[in-house]
Amino acid sequence: MRFSFQQQVFTGIIVSIILVIIVGITSYEAILLQQENAGWVDHTREVIRSSSEVRNQVLTAETNLRGYALLNNHAFENAHQKASNNVLNQFSLLQKLVVDNPVQIARLDSLAPVLHSRLNLMSQQLDLIKSGKNSLDSLKYMIAAGQKLSAQLTLYFDHIEGMENNLLRIREDQALVSSSRAKQIILGGTAVFMLVIFILFYFIRKTYLAQVYSEGEALKANAELEKLSIEDQRKNWILSAAVEVSISIRGEPTEAELAKKFLHKMAKLTDASGGLLYVVNRDASAWELASSYAVDMRKDIPEFISVNDGLFGQIIKDKQSLKKLEAAPGYLKVSTGLGNTTPESVFVKTMIQEGKVIGLLELGYLNKPDDNVIKLLERVTDGVAIAFMAARERQLMKELLDKTQLQAEELESQQEELRVTNEELTRQSSLLQVSEEELRVQQEELKQINTELEEKAFLLEEQKGTLEEARDQIQIKADELEKTGRFKSEFLANMSHELRTPLNSILILSRILSENKAARLSDEEQRYAAVINNSGNDLLTLINDILDLAKVESGKVELHPEDISTELLLVEVRNTFQKIAENKGLELEMIKADSCPATLFVDHVRILQVIRNLLSNAIKFTSAPGSVSLIISQSENQWHFEVSDTGIGIPNNKQKAIFEAFQQADGSTSRKYGGTGLGLSISRELAILFKGSISLKSEVGKGSSFTLSIPVQTSNGNVDFPEIEPHVPVEEVKIKMPEPNKIVDNFKENRLLLIEDDPIFAEDMASKARDSGFDVLIASTGYSGLDMAKSFKPTAIILDMHLPDISGEEVLKELKSDSKTSLIPVHTVSAGDESIAQMLEEGAIGFMQKPVDKKSAEFIFNLLKLEGSNSEKKRILLIEDDAYQSQYFGDFLENNNLFVLYAYSGAEALSLLSRETVDGIILDIRLSDMNGLNLLDQIKQDPKWANLPVVVNTAEDLSQEDLSKVMRYSHPVVMKTRKSNERLLDEVNLFLKKFQPKQAPSIQKAQQFSNPVVHAERVFVGKKVLLADDDMRNIFALSAVLEEAGFAIVIATNGREAIEKLGETKDIDLILMDVMMPEMDGIEATKLIRKEQKWNNLPIIAVTAKAMQGDRELCLSAGANDYISKPVDIDKLLSLIKVWLHS
Template identity: 65%
Template sequence: MRLTFQRQVLLGISFSILLVLVVGYVSYDAILLQQENDGWVDHTREVMRVSTAVKNRLLSAEANVRGFAITGNGAFETNYLQATSEIWKDLEALRILVRDNKVQSTRVDSLSGLLEDRVGLMSRQYEILKAGKYSMDTIQRIVLQGKEVSLKIEFSFRRIENLEEGLLTEREQLASKSSARAKQCIVMGSLLFILVILLLYYFIRKTYLAQLASEKAIQLANQKLEALALEDHEKNWILNAAMELSAAVRGEPTLTELSERLLHKLGQVTGAQVSAMYLVTRSGNVLERAAVYGLPAADSAPAYISFGEGVLGQFAADRGDVRRLEVAQGYLQVKTATGHSAPGVVLIKNISFDGSVAALIEIGYLQDPGSKLVKLLSMVSDNVAVAIMAARAREIAAELLEKTQLQAEELESQQEELRVTNEELTRQTSLLQVSEEELRVQQEELKQINTELEEKAFMLEEQKSTIEEARDQIQLKADELERSGRFKSEFLANMSHELRTPLNSILILSRILGENKGARLNEEEQRYASVIYNSGNDLLTLINDILDLAKVEAGKIELVHEHISTESLLVEVRNTFQKIAENKGLELAVEKTGSCPDMLLTDHTRLLQILRNLISNAVKFTSAPGRVSLTISEADGYLHFEVADTGIGIPLEKQASIFEAFQQADGSTSRKYGGTGLGLSISRELASLFNGSISLRSTPGEGSVFTLKIPYLTESDEQPARQEPVAVAVAPAQPVAVPPASENGKAHRLLLIEDDTIFAADMASKAQGSGFEVVIASSGRQALEMVTGFDPTAIILDMHLPDMSGEEVLKALKNDSRTRLIPVHTVSSGDYFDEEMIKNGAIGFMQKPVDERSAQHIFSALKLEGKDLGQQRILLIEDDAYQSKYLGDFLAGNNIFVLYAYSAAEALSLLGTDRVDGIILDIRLADMNGLDLLDTIKENPQWSAIPVVVNTAEDLSQADLSRVMKYAHPVVIKTKKSNERLLDEVKLFLKKIQPKVQEPEERKESFSNAVVNAERLFLGKKLLLADDDMRNIFALSAVLEDAGFSIEIATNGKEAINKLEDYPEIELILMDVMMPEMDGIEATRRIRQVPRWANIPIIAVTAKAMQGDREQCLEAGANDYISKPVDVDKLLSLIKVWLHAA
């Protein structure tokens, strides 16, 4: 039976599908086998990996036991315990992996027993070492036993690994064979499939060629019929298209609308890709673009074409009918979203009316449209020409109508008497007839309008000129204000200098008189000197107030927001004014309302400055028996600080002026109350920095109420909720157990200052477990009363207490010579940390709640700090071990505790874990340049206040010197390795960082002692004093000569240089900055340019005390800087330091 073509194809496709299924099944089976073999290979590798992990855990445990035995370091102990626990986890994983292999499972069980023996031996060794009671024989015996067990374990591991390696080789071979079989199946199946496809192709092509010959005979017969049908279709198409084009131009469209309609319909009917239509302008010799169709942009076709210009212009000039063009590349562009191309054929058709060119149509086709398009255009050209001329006539009529209406409206708006004429013009415009007389009248009216417009333009020009003059005047005023502000700043700086200069002499000489060293003054005369000294200090305070006001007005003060307790703020205000109010017989009330929050986010310093100004005024202007109160509340997102008094009150007409500088309610010469009148001015300016205000309500004779109103800032994500403190009285208790003594012979005694009884009990229990004897105080006052009697070695201080703030307690502890060396660690329920706490003496801060680990960290830090109680701690950073040991022994012999660091990394580590009072730094280090380390230390807020002595034998360049001297005074450059000089430097800055709590008599005594001690060092030294003010020269000369110096005096910079030429034995220069002829800055620069004077110490002295003075002096070459009024103690210390350096 012969198969049909369809069945042959179906049979071939069926056989192909069957073949694909068979090959697919065989390949799938081979792939599954390969995956199974690969899985066993991975299983064997995992067994070997886990076996290696168990072995490594054991080696890690052995290494950490040895490390613990050698060093006793707790880190080795932690690592050992972790390694032993991980051994059993990995062993259990190994047992699970080999449970399919009985031999391996048996060997793992044997290995487990050996590991238990080895871990047991290590545990015995660890327990003996930890107990500290052992003999070397015992340790050696355990070690030998461990080695024997380790050898057995190593043998067991080797047996397990050898078996697994054999299995791995066998399984990898099976996997390779499976892979090769899968590849063979796929290749053979593919070849069979290709063969079947080729056979199918042969049969299908043979049948197709036979059918194709039959179809060609039929096509020849159909072509004759199609030619006849095509001709009829073309005629019908031309007629239909002509009707559609004629319909498109009918109606009353504008020329643009008519052109767009025509081109759009041409594109639809003829399939044109692009086209453009140009109309002849009214001038008759220019073609104007009316519409485009399908072009990428309007500027692709020129807007105007003159007759004779280009192809279109020449065609119009020749008055041709139709022109067919073969288009060159780039002539026209047909663009779509996917590309662009040039049309193949362009037709240009002339639309003429009465023998004249009315329009040109340019049409582009990608393919030749044939002759039917030319016939169509010829058929519709007359209709289009008529439509164009009709549209142009309508356009001209509309323009004339619009022009006439516009002229009529303009004339009607100018004069009412022309209304009749304008109405006549409106009627005439409807008939499109305008007489020559009417046009003349219109031109005259237009001239009149133009005249009026010119007059208005002239007036506008005059107004513009006036505005420009006013703007120039405003700019001049602004420049004058800027100059006046600059003159004010310069005036304040100069006045500060002029006031501080004589004030310097007053303070120094009155202090010398008050000491009465020669016992030449009686008690009353000493009192006079004391009054002069105190008055000078009051004047200095006034100068500083004036400068503060200038800074506020100049906007040079920025607010630093921090979290403060409302209660601590009230306590601070109460402590400040309680005694003053009691002395005046006044009642002082400080309170907050229920709406007031417990914590505030604000600038503590500036807020307290405002409150102090307001309350001090209230106290000053209130007489006994009176009352002064401060009330804090919150409403509508603002904090209200209300200061009320029952004083004299302020008249209404004076209430506005008292906020001005140097103004008081009573400004007469006979006023009863003193003061500068600056307090309220500064307060008002500071309040504006807070975006707040100060208001006043006052009645004369009844009192005044000042209200400070500032925005209430909240940061809920940074300020956790705080429990209200519960005030409970906890009596000092005896410790539960007597703790062991500390290394310095004193028991560890902890004073816990905490008002939260639950937290206090928890911390006390943890402290007792760490060996502390604990006593609890529930308030700040109770703690200060107990501290001297209990004599603690450490203190934990809560920052929120019911009666005092934590800062006040910390300051009180550090200002008392009996308690200032006791280490204090602070805790708080809020994010209360501040750099000032560290600067004030706290060793650290911890946020509640405190877990066991954190508590132990606190106790360890307190024990470490208490161990060297009474000693100050110096961090010695020196890479030379011999030099480090030598300097360390020298400092230790002077009761200074030394921490050693031989690299920058060790130094940073010690700074992060230990308390450091000062640093001695060598520039030359192995892992980091010493100056880079100095930058790192000073950029860290926790370490920036630590004083540094740079100790090096190298000569520093000017750049390196400037880099070091940009830091605070405690940073002193050393140019020689003098241990005695180094000790003086260290003692000097250690003395500076100690709190000063001396009474006036003690200060006098210390000054006298300083002078007496200095006399031995300064005796016979020649010093150059450069100053143009004879009062300063007299005062400083008296002090320096009394100290043993021989003084040479210069009154300007030139004279100072001449003195150096005349007296080469001068060893130090005191250089005033502001002097005539040549100032101190220029003189310092010139001195440094002379090589033989390059190392003479120069201390700059200035009375300006403005920002940038210190940097300017150091940049010029000065070694140090001191401002007037000169602190004699500080001056003598600086001179001593720099004489050593020289």
């Protein structure tokens, strides 16, 4: 029985494994024995060492006892005691070591009494020495007894160590033998194993070589089969090509049709780049050009070839079957759309029938054709020659038929003369009739074919006309849609401008009134102003929603994907909706599924817009107790943002309608819950823009679940995000506080609230604040800080940005949004890298990074004192010709801590100004001696009074020209038209707010410190802003806000005037440029300003009411530094101005 190759390999491997196991086990046992013998050797050596140690310790004790006896040195006594203790310990160890040897155990048992006797004797001798009663006789006795005991100990130890030395020699010999045996076993096993491996390798190699030989033979056989297969394929191709040629010339074509079909078919089958076909004429005197394929028919291509014409003539004469020619430059040019080219090789094939050359086929190739082409040419040409001869015979027959018909007519005319030959003619006539019938049938078939072709051509022409008409209609509709879209965009842009322009003034002025900084409005009037402001903001939100929807639907919204942290996105959403949900008594959950990645590559703004729309709806339609959740997850190729609630739910028949613009579930929902119905429409369009979708699952009374699904995208770069600690609820720090009024009564004028969770830092800052004259309140959480700020109304606040319950940013927003605390100056501190611009934008007066040294702390406290203190008494010049009105307003101003100078005419006013120093002017336009506007011109032409703030107060309406003249002066101006006395008092109260105290020297000095502190409103004092706007309402509103912030205002009503003002007025620090103005718009004015080298670095902020796609890019490309849309967000505007003034 012969084993296969696989069986041989398995057998060898199994034998090898068995040998390895046997050698391993044997070696293991030998090694174990060797280790055991080595262990006994080490044990014996340890016994000998321990015995020697006991003997040495006894000797050491005796030596130290003698030393103590001779020198009475206690060091020897201590050493003796230590050695005695070591003897007993070492002797115990020796007893444990010989437990395996009965003989040694017996010897140690005999040794133990002697050893204890010797130790006791030395102890008695020591006591005798220490007592001082040591007589010579007693010492001699003890020494003799000790020597006797020592001799016995020595004898015992010699026997013990001698026996152990004998055991050591025996065990060392055994260890040597076991080690030698282990080596022999390992080496022998290895040799046997290698022998088996060599034998196995020999058989494997032998079998492998046999298989390689077999594979070689198989490859040879496969190669032969492949050659036969290729040959069969070649023959099949030639046969199929020949069949195609035969099919192409089937029927009864004429010679010209046959030549064209044959040449074109051969050219296509053989991939020829060009070709010619010559056919012999009837008298065989020449060969005429019958057809050409892709050849430039230039003049030097002969129409006829004879046997005497060059190479072709010689080929015909010699009747050569196939001739290959090398193409010379310019020979047989092949035409293409891009020009002419010359083939690389040319084949000439004669078509021979019955020894005669019927035709001459010439084919040109850009590349060398394979042998199949040559075989095909040799196979089909002679058969085609027969077809040409048949076609010619048919042509001759037709011609004969025509001739016969002519002869028949002649015979009819000569019937009488040719009667004798009538029968012959009748027979020929019958034959001709048969041929004629065949020809007639063929003509009928051709007519039918022609008729069908004409009908098809007519149908194609009709369809072509219909398609052209439909295409024209579609183009008209497309043009109409484009025009409609353009009109819609222009309409929305214009409506945006028309709506935002008045809304801008409404929002700014209503905010000023709602803040009630002059404290002239009642609580009810202040609420009215707040309602106006909130309604204006709601209207702005509606306008923005409509514009957002229009921009998304018109395809003008572009996505700008970026890498964003999933955790940061959830934190951002939670910060937005947490308080809203808590106010409604709802539980808000933010969940990141395990399948969701750490970062998402999406448009941050647009994805946040969709999530906010969905969450806002969920919270709106859910009542307490209930819950709203956001879950972010990922499937195989999609991200999912699922917003679920336990609200009212949506009926099935309304689930599609709610995604339409201005649609909600039903009319009552709109009345009960409010809203425009645009949020879901915008979300759906944005989902489509993301190439995703929004799905809805809902059940009435149980809640709804909206899921935004968008395709997964990846970015090219890696972006690292800070890890977000999981949200852990922080236990609120409860502070037991005294009654508010008692605390306030105990405080002095300067009260400082320190909101800081670090007790060490808080106490340090409190100590420094008390040294600076502040009484300090400390709050360790954000919520307690807000309560204390509202209850105690401190002079100033220092706010840490990282608090345990809510962030410092949220505390700052809450302080600035509450009318009770909005005017309290807040200085922020933090140990992190916070955004300074962000802090200033939220309303802080400055920012400082921890740790805060003493000088920096003093700067903060001086700054807070300056911001929170009342200004010194100001001097106001009141120019009024009506004595009663003058006294009325004068009393009011004096009651508001102002010193009033009275002037009842223009001359008296100029006289007072020349003698007195004033801080502001209240001017009536109508005076007894001159026009108030002329007086204003004289005052402003004097550089000393150019920057004096002025309130224009008149009892008559001003013309547009006069109003424009008043508001063009480059200084703070608050304009008053004819209104009620109460309204006038409000304007004066607003005017009082414009006076800012000068900076204290201590503050100026503190600003030189190295620790950077950003000051907010001080940046604005003394800065000039050029305000270019054609709408007086906007000028009035923006001037009021900017003047209140400390700016000096220069007015321009169009772009051209803005450029003139810029040239006339020095030290312009910033330009607010409205985009849409008469004469010259803001874009053109900005471009002209940027052309001047001296104004290249002057900040320009563009203001527009359109806010359409591309407006920002248009403004920035014109040269503006930044862009803001109407209605102007005052906080955002002031933040932008701060940033650009800093830069």
